[in-house]
Amino acid sequence: MIPVEHYLFLSAFMFITGVIGVVTRRNAIVVFMSIELMLNSANLTFVAFSSYLGNITGQLVVFFVMAVAAAEAAVGLAIIIAIFRNKLTVNLDEINILKW
Template sequence: MEAISSVPLGYYLSLSAIIFAIGAVGVLTRRNAIIIFMCIELMLNSVNLTLVAFSTFLGDATGQIFVLFVMAVAAAEAAIGLAIFLAMYRNNKTINVDEINLLKW
């Protein structure tokens, strides 16, 4: 088994770029804070795919370590972000980001 994966690296990177663009469109166009949060997870995961692809093709485990760290940061972000959404919903009865303008001048 000389060539384990016959899929070229560019295919993985292109797929990751497409998924990142879809996530960016979601962050820009949606107004529900939870859906914006899920689109951010989408973008984080596309970057994870890039890191794992490079890690495999370069033969270096460091990329997978970074994916581990990104997952830990995403878990912390999920806990904090959803707690903020709960507090916002309790105060404003909405999590539409257009109607939350406390910090907007």
């Protein structure tokens, strides 16, 4: 049997990788992918605890998180396309229309 800590190690590593990606990368799409990475690490924690405690709620939460992630990806990528049409770049350092 694999101890539950090993799943948590994997999840923590993926989450930190996602955080580093969000802060350091400047391509909007790669930032978005790093966010997906963080969402997945949270999902992994949910499933690990759900399986180890014999409680189904964790897996249902993961199901809902996946649906929300799909909606978020659709809307977010549409926003990225709209920004690209306007500014002809997806570099986050050059997109500052909300700054003043």
